[in-house]
Amino acid sequence: MKDFILAGPERAIRNAWRSLRRWRNSSCGYNVLGISSTGHGASFALASSAHGVRALNLDRFLRKKYAVLLSQAEHDEIRAGKTDFGKTTRYLLSEGVHDLPPISVFETAWRSFLDALLRGTGLGPGDIDLVVASESHFAVNCFQLGRKLGRYFPNAEIVTNIEHHAIHRFQAFLSSPFDEAAVLTLDNCGEPLGRLGGSPLAITLSSVQNAAFAVHREHTFPESSPGLLYHWFTNYLGFRSGEEGKTMGLSSYGRDSCYRALSPHLEMHDNGAFRFLGHKELQATLSDLGAKPRRPGTSIEPIHGDVARAGQMLLDNIVTNAVTALARLTPSRNLCLAGGVALNSVSNERAFRRSRFQNLYVMPNAGDCGQALGCALYGAHVLRRDRKSRGLLSDSLGPPYTDSEVVAALRAANLEPVVCPDIAASVAGLLAAGFVVGWFQGGSEYGPRALGRRSILADPRPQPMKDYLNCHVKHRESFRPYAPAVLEDKSAEWFDLKGTSPYMLRVVDVRPEKRSTLAAVTHVDGTARVQTVSRYENPLFYDLIRKFENRTGVPVVLNTSFNRAGEPIVETPADAIECFMSTRIDALAIHNFLITKST
Numbered sequence: 001m002k003d004f005i006l007a008g009p010e011r012a013i014r015n016a017w018r019s020l021r022r023w024r025n026s027s028c029g030y031n032v033l034g035i036s037s038t039g040h041g042a043s044f045a046l047a048s049s050a051h052g053v054r055a056l057n058l059d060r061f062l063r064k065k066y067a068v069l070l071s072q073a074e075h076d077e078i079r080a081g082k083t084d085f086g087k088t089t090r091y092l093l094s095e096g097v098h099d100l101p102p103i104s105v106f107e108t109a110w111r112s113f114l115d116a117l118l119r120g121t122g123l124g125p126g127d128i129d130l131v132v133a134s135e136s137h138f139a140v141n142c143f144q145l146g147r148k149l150g151r152y153f154p155n156a157e158i159v160t161n162i163e164h165h166a167i168h169r170f171q172a173f174l175s176s177p178f179d180e181a182a183v184l185t186l187d188n189c190g191e192p193l194g195r196l197g198g199s200p201l202a203i204t205l206s207s208v209q210n211a212a213f214a215v216h217r218e219h220t221f222p223e224s225s226p227g228l229l230y231h232w233f234t235n236y237l238g239f240r241s242g243e244e245g246k247t248m249g250l251s252s253y254g255r256d257s258c259y260r261a262l263s264p265h266l267e268m269h270d271n272g273a274f275r276f277l278g279h280k281e282l283q284a285t286l287s288d289l290g291a292k293p294r295r296p297g298t299s300i301e302p303i304h305g306d307v308a309r310a311g312q313m314l315l316d317n318i319v320t321n322a323v324t325a326l327a328r329l330t331p332s333r334n335l336c337l338a339g340g341v342a343l344n345s346v347s348n349e350r351a352f353r354r355s356r357f358q359n360l361y362v363m364p365n366a367g368d369c370g371q372a373l374g375c376a377l378y379g380a381h382v383l384r385r386d387r388k389s390r391g392l393l394s395d396s397l398g399p400p401y402t403d404s405e406v407v408a409a410l411r412a413a414n415l416e417p418v419v420c421p422d423i424a425a426s427v428a429g430l431l432a433a434g435f436v437v438g439w440f441q442g443g444s445e446y447g448p449r450a451l452g453r454r455s456i457l458a459d460p461r462p463q464p465m466k467d468y469l470n471c472h473v474k475h476r477e478s479f480r481p482y483a484p485a486v487l488e489d490k491s492a493e494w495f496d497l498k499g500t501s502p503y504m505l506r507v508v509d510v511r512p513e514k515r516s517t518l519a520a521v522t523h524v525d526g527t528a529r530v531q532t533v534s535r536y537e538n539p540l541f542y543d544l545i546r547k548f549e550n551r552t553g554v555p556v557v558l559n560t561s562f563n564r565a566g567e568p569i570v571e572t573p574a575d576a577i578e579c580f581m582s583t584r585i586d587a588l589a590i591h592n593f594l595i596t597k598s599t
Contacts, residue, residue, distance in 0.1 A: 031130075175377060406591050428545075
């Protein structure tokens with residue numbers, strides 16, 4: 001592990017003193033705080049010897065999607081737009097055409113955000129003994145608050161000199177179940193690196209054994225940036241950064257005509273790098289093919305599906321080439337993926353199936369928001385040398401809420417808490433009868449997929465259910481599909497799936513004989529972004545699906561995130577109640593309380 005260097009003699013001396021003080025005054029337990037803050041969002045994560053692992057996204061806390069965390073100085077400079085940093089960052093955050101995303105100022109927001117993460121633990125800033133972040137992140141870099149973090153956390157060592165893609169590697173591997181693995185990171189770009197002449201990284205190929213990483217190949221932005229290429233297609237289709245999933249969903253409706261015209265321009269190398277058209281050349285080529293840029297909010301035409309399919313197929317080829325190159329560099333049979341591109345579940349599966357790897361792990365919060373957890377796990381596993389801190393048992397990393405807090409939230413909304421003796425059986429009956437149910441249980445998911453903690457559930461069988469949800473509940477585009485959650489031990493009977501998919505980050509074929517039965521969750525091309533549910537990881541959700549199977553013969557439910565379009569997934573009981581009351585969700589199952597709307 002040579003991915004970090006202490007920043008400056010003052011920090012080195014302070015860290016050494018705080019480390020010695022901690023060793024003298026404690027039993028050597030630890031509380032590590034990981035911080036991430038980039039243009040793709042922000043989060044805090046805790047790795048604690050006493051309290052385990054927790055993580056929370058800023059947008060869930062603020063109820064503002066795409067929220068970013070900036071220092072006061074960064075905020076002022078970007079708003080003014082007078083300096084080179086301010087102008088450039090403003091352009092990048094607004095993508096040149098959109099308004100700035102919601103901004104939270106670190107100096108005023110950090111404490112309440114930290115308190116939300118730590119709720120119920122009894123911990124505070126003084127209990128944090130190690131803070132891990134990156135110079136590539138807003139706010140915490142040395143030019144902003146990096147040298148002041150010790151004031152906020154008076155007993156903590158501060159480590160921030162970790163490269164962006166190194167953190168992605170920690171995300172990918174330290175949360176995985178593997179003892180050794182090949183690790184591939186892919187995104188738009190990291191920070192400019194002096195060791196590369198100022199070029200940022202976009203792809204890294206590495207392997208890890210005994211917690212020691214070997215980096216085999218590195219490829220730079222912009223010439224080998226898969227995230228940038230896919231962003232160009234997403235933006236051309238009228239979607240914004242963070243909406244790449246719309247491009248992925250739309251791609252299944254397209255023909256391959258645009259792809260056939262563009263694929264000769266894709267040059268792939270044996271080392272995992274690639275070259276493609278520049279932005280202006282791509283725009284000109286698409287325009288010549290009759291595909292004009294779509295303005296946000298306008299209708300989606302068949303040609304837009306063709307453009308989306310071209311972008312998806314090009315990305316599939318790029319990711320497959322990188323995975324193939326990595327397979328030549330390491331004997332491992334285990335593959336870990338992270339970086340924003342790893343959230344593209346179509347490319348994940350196609351690349352994995354075309355490779356010799358036998359096991360695939362995709363970190364559930366694989367993009368920049370998940371870097372806080374990568375930082376926290378690195379701090380616990382490597383810097384604190386707790387070898388037992390490896391591996392995630394669940395993505396349910398949000399702070400839990402008590403029954404009394406749920407009751408208080410229900411009564412504040414003038415809803416009477418009704419205790420249900422078997423919440424799984426009651427909800428299974430509602431789903432089988434065609435009702436839509438909001439499902440709120442335990443700590444929230446850290447990643448962008450709802451996995452049975454903050455979910456909207458429905459019957460996966462009737463095809464009209466998809467259109468009903470898109471139109472009346474989620475209020476989103478009609479082409480967007482819904483995902484199935486299937487009992488892990490029954491998954492191979494219903495889907496062409498090798499292994500498991502606990503985090504809904506693999507798109508596989510629905511078995512042909514099952515597609516008519518699973519009409520609401522089978523995409524137009526016969527695929528589904530499947531979630532496998534194990535009795536061990538989420539026993540209550542497993543029990544619900546099993547009882548739905550007892551009623552219907554189908555061990556699958558439709559599972560989508562508990563939110564409306566344009567909003568973050570609900571975090572608190574109050575968030576869930578507000579979404580329930582303002583949509584056509586028929587019932588709310590929150591802990592063991594079941595609330596139904598009068599008809």
